[in-house]
Amino acid sequence: YSANSNIDSAITFATLPAPTGLSATAVSTTQIDLAWTDNAADESAYRVERSLTGTGGWTQIADLPADSTAVSNTSLTPGTTYFYRVRAYRAADGAYSAYSDTASATTPKENAEVTLHDLSQVYDGSQKPVSATTVPSGLAVVITYDGELTPPTDAGEYAVVAAIEDDQYQGSTGGTLVVSPKPITVTADAQSKVYGDNDPDLTYEVYPALVSGDSFSGALSREPGENVGGYPILQNTLSAGSNYTITYVPANLAITTRPIEVTADDKSKTVGDNDPALTYQVTDGSLAFTDQFTGSLIRDPGEDIGTYPILQGTLALNANYDLSFVPGTFTITALPTVQVTVDEGQSKVYGENDPVFAYTASDPTVEFTGALSRVKGENVGAYTITIGTLTAEGYQINLVTANFSITPKPITVTADNQSKTVGDDDPLLTYHITSGGLAFDDQFIGSLEREPGEDVGTYAILQGTLALNANYTLTFIPGDFVINPSEGFTIFFPLITR
Secondary structure: OOOOOOOOOOOOOOOOOOOEEEEEEEOOOOOEEEEEEOOOOOOOEEEEEEEOOOOOOOEEEEEEEOOOOEEEEOOOOOOOEEEEEEEEEEOOOOEEOOOOOOEEEEOOOEEOEEEEEOOEEEOOOOOOOOEEEEEOOOOOEEEEEOOEOOOOOOOEEEEEEEEEOOOOEEOEEEEEEEEEOEEEEEEEOOEEEEOOOOOOOOOEEEEOOOOOOOOOEOOOEEOOOOOOEEEEEEOOOOEOOOOEEEEEEOEEEEEEOEEEEEEEOOEEEEOOOOOOOOOEEEEEOOOOOOOOOEOOOEEOOOOOOEEEEEEOOOOEOOOOEEEEEEOEEEEEEOOOEEEEEEOOOEEEEOOOOOOOOOEEEOOOOOOOEOOOEEOOOOOOEEEEEEOOOOEOOOOEEEEEOOEEEEEOEEEEEEEOOEEEEOOOOOOOOOEEEEEOOOOOOOOOEOOOEEOOOOOOEEEEEEOOOOEOOOOEEEEEEOEEEEEEOOOOOOOOOOOOOO
């Protein structure tokens, strides 16, 4: 047999159970407290590892004695998330338990102070950002204006919030940015116009100038009124918008008197006539609106032949005018005479209309109006021709008159032929006008008659008492009156012609 081998022995160990219930709690900006449940009975230590990602880069940060269930991780960086795991270690066999579940915690950021600056600014057309400083200094800050990142340009009040943007520090503050309107001075230009003219444009000067691209709206106005005087020029609706504060310096619009010249028209009359109306012309300037002259011109008194100045008299305008008057000349002249000779031998037949009475003037260039007349009357006779309405402007008429004759009106009456049977009463003897006619409302008087006799035969119908007044020349033509035999007798009469 061979020699016996060496005698050896071995100890077996149970598997180390992993810790459970790992928790991580940030208790300050630089400390996280860890805690877990110790599940092992024969561990030699607990080893704690840390990672910044939880997926790798694990480093051991603590080697703790057996039975440990908590540890504080200090000197951490504020505002950082840390991941942790723990496992048990047994020195006897160098064994490790499995890792606990991963726990994480984030250290809160350090508080920092933020101070806003430039919260009061004046509009100038550019953006108006505010600035901020921090303690500790140099930290990044995000600033918003009414929730927007873009700084405002227009005048107004804006809610400003400044917040630190840093991994390790936190802090914010708020304030109100006041962008004040830009103060400007608007000075109205003094203006003037003549009464009755249109208003000039109301202009102004601005200092300092508006920001490029900005402009005014609205316009100046003035106190109402059109009479001569001064009227304040007002700001009215003139505005540069909410980005400006206007200090307005007013001025006046002066309305001055309106010059006007009136020239009297030269006038004349013939001695003895009434004065014509004294008139005038506006020879320079004009009336405004519905203004009218009042009053009237006058002339120097006198009725003798000669010249008299025409004066302004009471002619006037209201106080808004500067009236200049140029006098005229009034001349009284003698009246020339023209002779009118009535034509001889003018006449008419009784009952006719008068003709236009003819005449001859000594000066054929004189123009006449109206007509001659005559003494009234329509009976046959002679009537003097008179001046009537005949006139010649600027002349006195010397009338050489004549008579107008009315001659008798010729008229012819013819008896109507009549007949009866022997023994009967005579019928009414009638007639008719066969030439001429009655005038006016003249009527015949009297009646016809016939030759006497009652035997069968022919008898002349005569004028009898039939007559007209002395204004007629009456011509009578007789008729025949025939007495016929009674029935049963035939008598033949020779034709009698008159």
